[in-house]
Amino acid sequence: MGGRVQGSLVGFCSLLALGSFGCSSDDGGDAAPAKPFETSLACTDTPDSVWGTPVTAGDRGDLLGCAELAALDAAEVATRLQAMPEIDVVTGVRRFLITYRTERDKGEPGVGSALVYLPEKPRGGLLPAVVGAHGTTGLADACAPSHAVDHPYLDSLVVSWAAAGLPVIAPDYAGLGTAGVQGYGNFPDTGRSVLDSARALRRLVGSDRVSEQAIFFGHSQGGGAALAAAAYSNETPDVKVGAIVSFAGVWAYLSFVEAFRLTSVSMTGLRGAVATMLYADLANITEDESQSGAAFHPSIRTYMTEKTGTLCFQELVPALDNAAAGYVPAATAGEFLDPDFRTSVLDCADNGKCAGLPGKWAQRAKENDPHVDPSVPILYLAGDADTELKPAQASCFFGRLVKDGAAPVECVYPGEDHQSLVLNSTGFAVDWATAAARGAALPACPADGALPNCSLF
Structure with a gap:
């Protein structure tokens, strides 16, 4: 069922129509057809000039550079996502490379680069900003995901959400691909990069198309970065956290x-x-x-x-x-x-x-001691065959969320490892996150695994 063009979306879109955003009318939803996104910048920069953006003071989330990259038509998207069950491709995707202002340590300006994925046939209504945070890649600038825009990892992690008609931004994190060194493992630093990328997406496509509400999802390091966005969102009152999805996310446990x-x-x-x-x-x-x-x-x-x-x-x-x-x-x-x-x-x-x-x-x-807002809906996904973030370690991170007063939803997939978890749970994650952001009834976890007792080492 994975990666099908124009799959059966009648039931899915009917659910979406109950909320503030849905599918285009030709996909079975009740919302009016949505126009393609337009960008506030011409996006005629070269990628090298975008990555070379200097650090300057200014408002967090301000756009600094933009280059339009090669688009993917719906057939190409379906081919790239053919290994992903439950993903119905409803649109092709335009891709952009941007830079935006952010903050590193408190008060210290920074610049972040990001890939933006805009569906050619977006869902109708005012949509949330969807932010996808990547896993560990390294510290050298060449390790930034935006330097490997056609990597299959980005297809499964990020293109999959855009293929469902959602506008998505995938930050590299400040200092990775841009000036400085990324704050790997530093939740305030990374959380600000993620939060400010939601602002940048909204400024790129307009507040009439993307609301202040945001869905943050991420894998591994990025799963922690998504949670960090919830922890530091008090710094960004114009970004309302609608849902968090953490795929095998690394979170604060032992200082x-x-x-x-x-x-x-x-x-x-x-x-x-x-x-x-x-x-x-x-x-x-x-x-x-x-x-x-x-x-x-x-x-x-x-x-x-x-x-x-x-x-x-x-x-x-x-x-x-x-x-x-x-x-x-x-x-x-x-x-x-x-x-x-x-x-x-x-x-x-x-x-x-x-x-x-x-x-x-x-x-x-x-x-570096973040605490999530306990009111934010959180989905924590794990695979019981994961050898990179072992289930017992994931249990420690999940337990820390509970200790903070949150009520995360646990969803453990039997037989899935660190990478296959993303392939085989994203369809459910998209459904869950969009429902949570609308305040609708949440779909139940389709997997029957469970986390063991916590053991970090």
Whole structure:
């Protein structure tokens, strides 16, 4: 059933017609046919000029550059989505690359790049801004998803929502593909990139077409970024969070400072993600990027710093997990971290002695403690065959949401791994999120799996 052009949408569109947005009338809905989107910018920039947008002060969400990319007709979209069940392709999609203003640390201006997907036959009515946040790709500019616009991952994660007639923006995150270093693992930084991308989408197509309401969804790192949007939405009163969908999302559970106490924890499978978080945070608190590896043990620092700052994640993980000339992978957290840096971080946490770069890092880590708005509808999706974010780890993140007073919906797909989860649950996710945003009855999870007890390591 996946990737069919003009599939049977009568029942689906009838549901949509009950709310404030629906399908075009020729797809079985009652809403008036929607006109194609127009853009507020000419979008005649080149991609290179868009990625090269400098950081300037101004209003968050302001558009800075726009390049129109090759469009996908409905047949091409259907071909790209043929592996996805429950996705009925109702439209072709126009694609754009934009940059917009955002904020990094509080008060510090930044610039983010994003891909925008506008359906050629959008649903009728005033539509929500739909924001799709990607998983871990790496820190180098070449790792930005907007540099790989035709990658199958973007098709399954993002094009699938646009193919259903929804306007979608997919932010790279500030500092990834644009000036600076992305705040990987830093929820305030990433959450602001995601929130401001919703503003940018609305400014691109107009407030008469896209409302202040937003649906945020994301996968893995992006699942946490979507949740971060809900946590920091008090900063953006013009963005109303209508629904959150987190596909195997990584969320706050154990503070990074507390993790420094766990010196015996095995680093197997964790080296890439932990190295990326440490490098990114240090790069964002020092003007000298050569200090970005200061937290790494001296015996591996040079190798770790070079690889983390230059390789995309698929290449970084094996590079850090396998021995190389002059490099032996750290087996435990104690072997991974610089002992003096670790001692200084804990001295800051325990005794208030927050000196130098370790002290700045500890302070930044302390502030990286998001809490979601418990009133926001949240769908948390997981696969019980996921080896990248194990179900027991997902259970910890889900439990943190519950602890914060939220009422997330748990939906666990038997047999699905970290990637196939997106392929096989997006159809349900689109239905659930659009219903939640309208305040309509929510469809039940079609899967019968369950999360086990929490175990982070």
